[in-house]
Amino acid sequence: MSPxxxxxxxxxxxxxxxxxxxxxxxxxxxxxxxxxxxxxxEFFSMLGPSGSGKTTVxxxxxxxxxxxxxxVVLRGxxxxxxxxxxxxxxxxxxxxxxxxxxxVIENIAYGLRVRGVAKAERLARAQEALEVVQLRGxxxxxxxxxxxxxxxxxxxxxxxxxxxxxxxxxxxxGALDLKLREQxxxxxxxxxxxxxxxxxxxxxxxxxxxxxxxxxAVFNAGKVVQLGTPTEIYERPSSPFVAAFVGTSNIxxxxxxxxxxxxxxxxxxxxxxxxxxxxxxxxxxxxxAGTIAEVIYIGTATRIIVDLDVGKRITVLEHNATASVExxxxxxxxxxxxxHAEWPPEAIVALDSDSAATLGDAxxxxxxxxxxxxxxAPATASKIP
Amino acid sequence: MTSETSARTHPASAFLxxxxxxRLGLLLSAPLLWxxxxxxxxxxxxxxxxxxxxxxxxxxxxxxxxxxxIVTVISGSLYQAVTLRTxxxxxxxxxxxxxxxxxxxxxxxxxxxxxxxxxxxxxxxxPLWASYLVKAYAWRSVLSQDGIFAWLVEPFGGSTPGYGLxxxxxxxxxxxxxxxxxxxxxxxxxxxxxxxxxxxxxxANSWRTFRSVVLPLLWPAILAGSIFSFSLTLGDYIxxxxxxxxxxxxxxxxxxxxxxxNNLPLASAISxxxxxxxxxxxxxxxxxxxxxxx
Ligand SMILES: Nc1ncnc2c1ncn2[C@@H]1O[C@H](COP(=O)(O)OP(=O)(O)OP(=O)(O)O)[C@@H](O)[C@H]1O
Ligand SMILES: [Mg+2]
Numbered sequence: 210m211s212p213x214x215x216x217x218x219x220x221x222x223x224x225x226x227x228x229x230x231x232x233x234x235x236x237x238x239x240x241x242x243x244x245x246x247x248x249x250x251e252f253f254s255m256l257g258p259s260g261s262g263k264t265t266v267x268x269x270x271x272x273x274x275x276x277x278x279x280x281v282v283l284r285g286x287x288x289x290x291x292x293x294x295x296x297x298x299x300x301x302x303x304x305x306x307x308x309x310x311x312x313v314i315e316n317i318a319y320g321l322r323v324r325g326v327a328k329a330e331r332l333a334r335a336q337e338a339l340e341v342v343q344l345r346g347x348x349x350x351x352x353x354x355x356x357x358x359x360x361x362x363x364x365x366x367x368x369x370x371x372x373x374x375x376x377x378x379x380x381x382x383g384a385l386d387l388k389l390r391e392q393x394x395x396x397x398x399x400x401x402x403x404x405x406x407x408x409x410x411x412x413x414x415x416x417x418x419x420x421x422x423x424x425x426a427v428f429n430a431g432k433v434v435q436l437g438t439p440t441e442i443y444e445r446p447s448s449p450f451v452a453a454f455v456g457t458s459n460i461x462x463x464x465x466x467x468x469x470x471x472x473x474x475x476x477x478x479x480x481x482x483x484x485x486x487x488x489x490x491x492x493x494x495x496x497x498a499g500t501i502a503e504v505i506y507i508g509t510a511t512r513i514i515v516d517l518d519v520g521k522r523i524t525v526l527e528h529n530a531t532a533s534v535e536x537x538x539x540x541x542x543x544x545x546x547x548x549h550a551e552w553p554p555e556a557i558v559a560l561d562s563d564s565a566a567t568l569g570d571a572x573x574x575x576x577x578x579x580x581x582x583x584x585x586a587p588a589t590a591s592k593i594p
Numbered sequence: 595m596t597s598e599t600s601a602r603t604h605p606a607s608a609f610l611x612x613x614x615x616x617r618l619g620l621l622l623s624a625p626l627l628w629x630x631x632x633x634x635x636x637x638x639x640x641x642x643x644x645x646x647x648x649x650x651x652x653x654x655x656x657x658x659x660x661x662x663x664i665v666t667v668i669s670g671s672l673y674q675a676v677t678l679r680t681x682x683x684x685x686x687x688x689x690x691x692x693x694x695x696x697x698x699x700x701x702x703x704x705x706x707x708x709x710x711x712x713x714x715x716x717x718x719x720x721p722l723w724a725s726y727l728v729k730a731y732a733w734r735s736v737l738s739q740d741g742i743f744a745w746l747v748e749p750f751g752g753s754t755p756g757y758g759l760x761x762x763x764x765x766x767x768x769x770x771x772x773x774x775x776x777x778x779x780x781x782x783x784x785x786x787x788x789x790x791x792x793x794x795x796x797x798a799n800s801w802r803t804f805r806s807v808v809l810p811l812l813w814p815a816i817l818a819g820s821i822f823s824f825s826l827t828l829g830d831y832i833x834x835x836x837x838x839x840x841x842x843x844x845x846x847x848x849x850x851x852x853x854x855x856n857n858l859p860l861a862s863a864i865s866x867x868x869x870x871x872x873x874x875x876x877x878x879x880x881x882x883x884x885x886x887x888x
Contacts, residue, residue: 310811319806
């Protein structure tokens, strides 16, 4: 956990503090006893598989849903019982929820109109917001006359024009194609920086979460299974679930770990940390012989599946910038080739196999580095800024 | 359409496939013919009869073209008064129905659980399965001097309105309520919940959300419902007969002229009045653009 973002350390009141938050639908525990502090100005992402409770947390923060138990505190003020219009948070909805009977400019000015801002001023401010999202000239269009990306930007302008302290975004880029998505990611990040608003961003796209966030909470079954910076989440996943969900991991369990890595427990190695050689180089202490089973060319890199002799199939990612052109030219020829997979000891991350449920709780008590891997593989700790 | 597929199919069916309008025309021709004969022809007959006259001795309709009936209806003070009263009753009934239907429909569409939603839809439809006459007579009994209404309000110093225009308005509003609730309910179902949430999220309280988001989106549905209650009231005569006391609406004038007075041409002329009013109403509704959104 980066000291930058822990309210306890800086002594600042967090933008949002959730305590014991629980929401049940019938027999489903959508959110299960969640404790979370989100700092002022933070770009905070909630990442998790479908149905893990991300949207529910967002809806409880916004006030659309009453929690079964627990409290929502906004900047030191308990708002659990307050209606959405009494909360200083705004939402960018997954389906944008633009008012179809209003023009773009009316949509954006709506929040100001409701607050009784005079017409001239609210139109000026709406126009300004429209320019921030680069939609000048679209003011008089109806939402139905806009493309998906344009609608998304209108929704963003509508939610930010009222200057909320916290902006909740529920998979706002979900409906966009890859190119537009990447462009909007950059724009979102810039907008967040220039406005200085706390962003709580829900996504199930791990790459998006890694690129955009200051911190990420990985959700599973209504609980936060790991909380940390993108580097921490990626480099030091705390459980097999996180290791597998965020990026690809080669997971070695007890017996296999002892055989290959020379240590027990559940361990993970990222595919890009593994290199393949025709003979042991002697540079690394860890070397395992195997046979190439499959070679998959994916543009920037090549994914190579290797069957280790110890009976484990691993994935290796070879960047095409570093690999020789000859080896790329004849990818299929490499199938069946004998290789030695090697990786440095610091690439091994010990995983807490019992799901690390307690990790997610941002316990108020001061604590040292949270990563469970740190005590076993000290080399990785130094890599975290 | 490629040449291979059309070559293998029958030329006629290929032609129909390409000419959607012709296909549609053929499909609809039978029901349209029926509608044309029964509905349009009957209406035309009515229109024409209004320009005929009645033999005062024999009481037979004589085909003798005249504008007398129309002039009588337009200039006669009785007809003017009854027309105004009828339109007034129709407007009041429509307003009452909209005012009552909005919260009920809102509850059904946005508040009630799925289970309750189904139960409520059935509850709203149920009165439509009972005979119109039964319902009108039920209200006659409810509103009588020793009826339930009197029994309910008398402890608070109220009294039953008795039989008259008020009773007619109440009964008509009750009778047409389902026809107003259902389109509004359907319209509300089409308004996504996220729009209401977005409005609240941006700082609007419930009333504001209703005024600025729900109502504008619901206009077409409300107008559709109002067409039902308005036009059904304009044409009604039975309810007024049963609970209306001595007051008369246009429907009653038509009824007496067809029956007791045996003056079919005049009855036709009177019945043209509500038709004309409905056309004006529809034109007004059309101007708001609501019909194109239905
Ligand atoms: N209104 C509701 N009624 C009943 N169950 C619900 C309701 N809303 C959510 N749930 C359940 O709560 C759990 C969490 O749902 P939620 O929408 O928060 O997931 P999510 O993490 O946002 O998933 P996704 O990535 O698919 O959007 C799911 O099991 C879902 O079925
Ligand atoms: Mg969701």
